[in-house]
């Protein structure tokens with residue numbers, strides 16, 4: 001067969017093989033055998049350039065040599081290597097007699113393998129070099145220029161096939177990543193849609209809102225401190241909504257809800273193959289929050305090792321994916337929250353002092369509900385309307401005793417507990433008048449001295465207390481079992497107080513056996 005015909009036919013075989021659906025690595029034996037027909041080799045391989053490490057990975061290697069030095073998955077830097085030279089110059093390079101002269105990093109290995117000649121060709125796709133095709137033989141000497149042309153054509157076919165595989169893998173990976181990001185964001189939007197309203201007009205809560213408004217437009221890290229359920233997350237969301245990042249993602253991480261083995265990959269992401277089960281590259285929440293805000297809830301629960309990594313991100317804005325080689329720059333505003341005493345955690349050695357000072361730039365303390373009782377009526381009305389809408393029970397209202405009950409309860413679970421109590425009360429009330437029964441406040445106690453009451457005003461407190469006592473006596477005022485006696489008041493004084501405070505027995509309060517109205 002004529003040489004030109006052989007070259008042409010072989011090239012066709014190679015192209016056909018590459019057009020099959022399989023990956024190049026598994027086809028490499030077929031392709032290398034075809035090349036052998038034109039230009040005999042003792043070592044045939046492909047290297048691919050990896051920009052993140054500026055090096056080449058030996059991707060497919062077949063060698064007849066007894067002691068192969070550079071095998072599959074070996075890595076060689078661009079600087080100083082022959083493959084690096086080919087990559088930089090975008091043209092082929094031939095070493096005709098390796099035993100005589102060793103110029104590049106690989107040459108020493110090849111000589112040890114026993115090779116005499118090496119031809120390296122660039123894998124070019126539209127001027128972009130993906131790596132190299134490497135054909136070595138024991139026999140030294142100048143190759144036929146036609147064979148070199150043939151090899152260059154084979155290299156081009158291989159380059160396009162690799163390019164297609166890489167593009168396909170990238171699209172698959174990107175669409176998977178987008179799907180995950182979408183899922184996550186959709187869930188977050190759904191969860192936060194109802195959190196946008198911040199309710200409260202008490203002086204202590206107004207101070208908090210003022211601080212939020214002041215710090216929101218800056219990029220300053222904010223630390224929200226306060227008991228559980230006081231509204232730290234609502235305020236974090238408001239901070240984001242009031243910031244210049246408002247149309248960018250608000251990503252939330254609950255450090256207490258994630259198992260310690262998972263938290264780092266959740267925060268910083270991981271590369272494919274970084275650990276068992278990491279089949280795909282996955283972005284961390286820092287990456288998802290890029291240009292937006294990351295809310296680190298329950299920061300006090302973060303494991304110490306993760307704290308060290310978080311500190312690095314806060315210090316230089318660089319994230320290290322697990323298994324990654326190149327740090328990624330991220331632009332993220334951090335808001336952290338905790339109900340723990342971080343100073344005590346530092347003393348106990350469970351929280352890093354340096355991280356504490358990084359986070360403690362702009363602390364905001366959210367007061368517990370028992371210290372801002374003035375907000376209870378507003379919050380209660382807000383939840384009544386909100387939950388009523390959710391449960392398809394519009395136009396609800398509280399009866400008088402219910403609000404009084406809500407005002408004096410101690411609210412260990414704060415706003416969240418108030419919300420839950422109201423939801424239960426709505427479910428249990430069968431009319432539009434909602435009654436908050438005593439039993440819905442299971443550990444209701446009058447506020448202890450330790451948590452001093454900040455009443456709405458004295459009148460409200462008095463009204464509430466008198467109403468409570470009247471309910472207990474079934475609205476009886478006179479006698480040993482009457483409200484006046486229990487309150488230590490003259491019955492007439494009590495009657496005039498009732499008029500002054502506008503206290504009337506509600507119509508729904510059915511008279512009991514002793515219920516001679518007010519007697």
Ligand SMILES: Nc1ncnc2c1ncn2[C@@H]1O[C@H](COP(=O)(O)OP(=O)(O)OP(=O)(O)O)[C@@H](O)[C@H]1O
Nearest residue numbers: 197198199200228229230231232233234339415416
């Ligand atoms: N000022 C507020 N206005 C309206 N709703 C509020 C307010 N404060 C709290 N809530 C509601 O109370 C519930 C608890 O609030 P949130 O989750 O923000 O508290 P938290 O302090 O972050 O709690 P934790 O410390 O347990 O994470 C939420 O459903 C929230 O919508």
